[in-house]
Amino acid sequence: MTGRAIVRGETTIEAGGVIHHDDQPLSWEEADTRAGRRLDRRRNWAFLEGKLCVTVSWTQPCSGCSEGYGRRGFGCDECGYHGKVRNACWVPASILEIEV
Numbered sequence: 001m002t003g004r005a006i007v008r009g010e011t012t013i014e015a016g017g018v019i020h021h022d023d024q025p026l027s028w029e030e031a032d033t034r035a036g037r038r039l040d041r042r043r044n045w046a047f048l049e050g051k052l053c054v055t056v057s058w059t060q061p062c063s064g065c066s067e068g069y070g071r072r073g074f075g076c077d078e079c080g081y082h083g084k085v086r087n088a089c090w091v092p093a094s095i096l097e098i099e100v
């Protein structure tokens with residue numbers, strides 16, 4: 001997997017409640033400079049409110065069709081009939097103590 005780096009600009013809430021993040025891509029050189037170290041090119045990085053964050057991702061049962069925790073669903077529109085969904089979020093890099 002090839003990663004990338006972004007810096008998040010202004011977050012605005014548009015009509016209809018759609019959250020829009022003004023993300024700008026960074027070159028690796030720019031990202032390294034901001035981070036003060038060389039970042040792992042295989043990961044996704046973001047500078048959110050000036051803090052270095054990294055993506056963590058996981059697979060979980062689909063909330064639309066799964067009946068119990070840890071159980072794969074039977075499939076529905078929401079998950080494309082796979083019974084499970086990929087999920088990801090940003091976490092501060094400092095709490096993961098990622099070695100580079």
Ligand SMILES: [Zn+2]
Binds near residue numbers: 065073076080083
């Ligand atoms: Zn589903």
